[in-house]
Amino acid sequence: MRKQSATLAVLALSLAGCSLIGLGIGALVDSHRSKPRSLEGWDLQRIRKGARIRVLLRDGSAVAGRFRGVETVAEEYAARYAAWRGAREAADTMPELGDRVTVGGRSGATNSGTLVGFDPSSLAVRLGDEASIQERRYTDVMRFATERGGALSGAQLAALAGQGRLPLRSRLVVDATPIPLERVASIQVPTRAGKITGFVLGAAVDVILIVAVANSLRSLDNLRCEGCSSCPFVESFDGHGYVLETEAFGGAIFQAAQRPDWARLDHLAAMNGSYRLRLTNEQEEIQYVDEAHLLVVDGPRGARIVPSASGRLHVLAAPVPPTRASTGRGEEITRLLAARDGDSWISNPLGRDPQSVESVRDTLVLEFPRPPRASAVTLAFRVQSTPWVSTLLRRVLALHGRLMPAWSARLEGDAAGRAEFLAALRREGLPAVSVWNGQGWQIVGSLVNLGPAAPREQALAVDIGSIPGDVLRVRLESSAGTWIVDSVEADYGPEPSVDVIELRPVEARTEEGTDVRRLLDGPDGARHVMHPHRDALTLVFAEPPVQRGRRRSVVVKLAGYYTILVPPDGEPQESLFARLVTEPGAFARYSVGSLYSELESRRPELERPVD
Incomplete structure (x- = not known):
């Protein structure tokens, strides 16, 4: 294949840099790495023209076929952008194509020009009377202002692009179907071991770059990566x-x-x-x-027998899938959660603004039919964590540096400190489960004991006697990029009787x-x-x-x-560790910021010309 002049435009890199200010994350990552290391917990895949893919769209539909390339059609984009702008409140703040905009860079320089459009990692402007179009990376944009009075940061523009809330110039072509990038939720690629599911990180003429989590970690050898940890x-x-x-x-x-x-x-x-x-x-x-x-x-x-976190063995005789399931970004995922088939929803860490706690949290909202007079329900979740979680846990522990042995010994005897740390792990790293009680979301439990190696099914019994209505609404919430859901079901009982025999090994x-x-x-x-x-x-x-x-x-x-073997070296960063434990949302910001810093360290590799 001939060498292309185009390079990969990397989506996630547009969120690194300014978005890390305020938590000390950039300095933290740099201080623990003498040279760029592999992207632990994730797999970077290039999808080349001609490959078979399945594109999952934000509205819940899917397009399958061969990837035929990436295209930009100016007239089509202008019409799509105008329709988007006219249908939203964005008309008051977002410019029309061709409007004059002012772009303030990190260096302090400010340029004015006319807006050409938006891409995953950059905005395109025509400066002055120049005929050529100039790309301004979101990473380098401090302030994007319009003559209409609206202003956004580069990180905010990148978050809008990553969330599908901003029309993008590029379209993927699958067989004969062009798909605007903002409509794409994820891409599935078949492999010999099954499939991988990934999120668009960048695109060029004949290639897509995705960041993926494989269904089988062993197929990626991530279980033996330098920064990963797990359990037996x-x-x-x-x-x-x-x-x-x-x-x-x-x-x-x-x-x-x-x-x-x-x-x-x-x-x-x-x-x-x-x-x-x-x-x-x-x-x-x-x-x-x-x-x-x-x-x-x-x-x-x-x-079907489904254990709870406390060891109760629930017996599901008539479980039902959700009639509707959607993400906090408005993506329709009912089909993904309808069956225990490995076709899972994966929390997407891209397109987030680490300055916003709300942006770095992910939510699912599910609706189930509720039988008349039902006063109790058993919810069954088939879930797992992403490999990124185990990498993060090791890095958080490494913040103790040379004081790691002393912290571990102290925690064994400090019940209050231990409870605070475990509560933080549960709050930041495990999905919380809530039900709608008619006035607001009521937390009823959380999913525990999750690992990255394989999904497991876990039951949660909920009293719904005081909840009105014939629809049961359930919400799951956790840090973005840390969890995977294969299915959720509701069973209203009663539970049949079973016989249980406990065996010891011979x-x-x-x-x-x-x-x-x-x-x-x-x-x-x-x-x-x-x-x-x-x-x-x-x-x-x-x-x-x-x-x-x-x-x-x-x-x-x-x-x-189990004890994670973290080398007891380096200077302690106790204040940052304390903040991650005590401040809600700080861990999620640290997670997203660390991932973007990892991607930033890979920029030369990711943006090299494609052969």
Whole structure:
């Protein structure tokens, strides 16, 4: 393929720089990196002309076919921009194409010209009487002012572009269908392992650049990246081999935070009268396993067992998907959440203004039909975190620098400090669940124990007896770029009865063949220790007789904690750490700012000419 003269225009980079002022994020990232490192937790993919893609649009529809390139048609854009401007209040503040605008740069220089249009990462103006068009990156724009009195910062323009609230000149062409970039929510690309879903980071004539989270982290080798951390992996033997099922006790990163955790095992199959599991440690951490039991549940056919965070086993007999689901940006995602199929909604970190707490939070609002006189509901969420969360957690802990060992020791004995830290993790890093009570949003719980390696299903029981109406409205909210939702369902009961048998392992062998069953009986202070990088423990359980006419489900119960191995070096940044813990929204701003700084460090690579 010939070398193109065009380079990739990078969307997210337009938010780096000024948007980091006020939290010290830019200085923080620079002080911890002597040279640019890989983009941990995300995968950058170039989609070349001719590739098969599926474009998910903000209105909930999709266009599938071959990517045929990126085009700009001046007449079409002028008509689209005029229609957008005339249909919104933007007519009072946003200029018409051809209006004079003033652009103030970071260097202090100010230029005036006529507006040509907007792109993902820049605005196009014609300065003075020049015939050529000049691109002004949002990164370099301090103030964009119009003769109509409106003024915006470059970061605000970039956020509008990233949120689909500003008409953009470029259109993707899929087969014969041109799609304006502002209509694109995400792009799916088929791979041998399934598919990846990503967000448009930039576009040139024959290529799109996306930042993606893969459904299978192992397909990207992100689980072994330098800055990632996770929790023990649980693998089920399905009759042919071991399959990754879930992660255990996520977020329990010190001994005093140890807690039990429950997860249904969908791939586990009995072989020769036994169930077999593997626990593995593939990260830079030490894992301490205190309990490993199985709960064998026999219930009615057609029912599904979904554990809650507290270990209650809910029995869903008639769950229903939402009739409507939308994001805080107005994107329609009902189809994505309608089934447990891996076709998931991913919280998009791009197009955010880190100066705005509201901008760096993401929300979903779902509506379910509510039967007459229904007074209780069980909500079932199939969710996971993004790999970026584990990277962020390691970086936040690294703020203690050489004082990291002292902080960890202090937290073990400081109940108040421990509670504050865990509350901050829950507030900033885990989706909060609310219901509409007729007057406002009422928080009813949060989703916990999320990990990036695989989705898990979690139940939340909610009393809705005092809530009016025949529609149940549910909201999820968390920091942008940190969570993934595959499905949400509502079941109004009643729950059928089930029979539960708790099993202890008949074998628990390390890689060296040592049986450590005595360490896995419960919270007695004796724990099995798993060391970094592929330490593994194989568990064998005896299969109880299956009851005739009943459907069997198996739930694993694990308890323990893990210690993330953060090098105790560097100068402590205790004030920034305290701010992230105590100030609502500061963590989300730190998250978005850190990601944009990572992308800024990759600017030369991302903007090089495409071969």
